[in-house]
Amino acid sequence: MIDYAAARAVAMVVQTGSFEAAARALSVTPSAISQRVRNLEERLGAVLVLRGTPCTATEQGARLCRHMEHVGMLEKDLLEHLPGFGEPKATPVTLSIATNADSLGTWFLPAVASFARGPDYLLNISVDDEDHTADWLRRGQVIAAVTAHGKPVQGCVVKPLGALRYVATASPDYLRRHFPDGVTPEAVAIAPALTFNQKDRLQQDWVCQAFGQPIAFPTHWLPATQAFVDASLEGLGWALNPVQLVRDHLSSGRLVELVPNAPLDRALFWQVNRLAANRLTPLTTAIVQTARRALL
Numbered sequence: 001m002i003d004y005a006a007a008r009a010v011a012m013v014v015q016t017g018s019f020e021a022a023a024r025a026l027s028v029t030p031s032a033i034s035q036r037v038r039n040l041e042e043r044l045g046a047v048l049v050l051r052g053t054p055c056t057a058t059e060q061g062a063r064l065c066r067h068m069e070h071v072g073m074l075e076k077d078l079l080e081h082l083p084g085f086g087e088p089k090a091t092p093v094t095l096s097i098a099t100n101a102d103s104l105g106t107w108f109l110p111a112v113a114s115f116a117r118g119p120d121y122l123l124n125i126s127v128d129d130e131d132h133t134a135d136w137l138r139r140g141q142v143i144a145a146v147t148a149h150g151k152p153v154q155g156c157v158v159k160p161l162g163a164l165r166y167v168a169t170a171s172p173d174y175l176r177r178h179f180p181d182g183v184t185p186e187a188v189a190i191a192p193a194l195t196f197n198q199k200d201r202l203q204q205d206w207v208c209q210a211f212g213q214p215i216a217f218p219t220h221w222l223p224a225t226q227a228f229v230d231a232s233l234e235g236l237g238w239a240l241n242p243v244q245l246v247r248d249h250l251s252s253g254r255l256v257e258l259v260p261n262a263p264l265d266r267a268l269f270w271q272v273n274r275l276a277a278n279r280l281t282p283l284t285t286a287i288v289q290t291a292r293r294a295l296l
Contacts, residue, residue: 004071006040009033010048010061011068015094015124017054063140066273069095070143073279076120094122095280098137099146100130101196102164103268105225106244108146111290115283129199130268137271144272144280146287156271159288162295163265168206168258169246170238175256177235183258185211194228194239195219202240206264240264244294265296 012022013033023030041048048061057065072093099108104127116123126136130148137145137153152158170178178191188211193203207215220237222228228239229246238258249255270287272280 003036003040003043006036007064007068007071009036010040010057011065013037013049013055014057014061014065019055057141059139059141066096066140066143069093070273070275073276077279092120092122094124095144095283096124096126096142097144098126098128098133098142100133100148100268101127101223101225102166102242103130103146106164106242107290107294108287111287112283114290115286121283129197129201130266131201132199134271137273143276144270144283147269147271148266149271150267150269153271155274157274157277159270159272159284161268161270161288161291163267164295165243166202166206166240166264166266167243167246167250168203168210168238168262168264169232169241169250169255170258171233171235172253172256174232174235174238175258178238179258185213185215188215188217191217192237193217193219194222194231194237196225196228197221197223202264202266203238206240206262209264210259210262268295 009022009026012025013019016022016025019030019033019037023033026033037049044060046060047058048064050056050058050061076093097112104125112123112125115121126142128136130146133142133145134147134149134153136142137147137156146161150158150160175183179187181187188207195203203217203219204214207213207217220231222231225242225245229241229249231237232239232241232246232255233249241255243263246255250257268291270284270291272284277284
């Protein structure tokens with residue numbers, strides 16, 4: 001049998017980041033939380049929580065946390081249909097979901113906000129490259145994710161969302177300094193770009209699409225969606241920016257396309273754990289409807 005008091009303690013430690021905060025949330029002492037977590041780890045023969053600042057879940061701990069999300073949703077359903085068990089809990093269920101930074105910076109928040117304004121759910125949103133958010137689902141770290149993968153992760157259902165359009169942009173001054181003779185492969189090889197992090201391949205993908213070959217180029221590392229736009233405006237480098245964020249700048253001439261009419265479209269999909277799919281239908285509906293208005 002699962003010790004749900006101990007499992008809830010693990011989930012709350014991971015959610016709040018510390019044993020002390022988990023104790024306050026569950027109205028018990030920190031020593032009680034520590035004992036519950038330790039006893040469960042000893043029983044399972046596996047470390048569930050990596051002690052640190054903050055505390056984080058191991059792979060096994062993350063799967064237990066996702067199970068507790070399912071339990072929370074099941075309890076809410078049960079109490080709504082069988083009120084004799086008691087009043088529905090006032091504590092909302094925290095759902096862990098993942099998305100890419102550019103979706104978060106453009107269309108994603110309005111979609112989830114319409115779902116999370118109610119009293120039943122809180123959101124724990126993680127950010128990773130769209131080519132890697134599916135890994136969060138495979139490891140059991142999240143219950144749903146925006147991903148570039150249309151093939152279902154095992155145990156998940158998939159909804160196509162549309163394509164997020166990117167354009168390669170830079171300031172007019174940057175273009176004059178680095179591409180005086182035009183945007184050629186030789187000039188791209190020495191012109192500094194902007195890259196989100198080591199997982200970001202958008203700039204390389206656009207270069208291959210535009211020039212038919214991979215080209216190595218110098219880059220600044222800048223892990224923030226809006227900062228990409230700001231750095232482009234400042235002439236720090238060229239970058240692939242979501243068209244929603246640079247449309248006005250392109251219209252005003254503050255930014256220009258490196259190669260006119262050469263966008264890069266990245267297809268996106270919503271994947272949600274099959275066991276939670278029915279209960280999260282309102283969230284999926286909000287995600288799909290908002291995405292289809294905002295994306296291609």
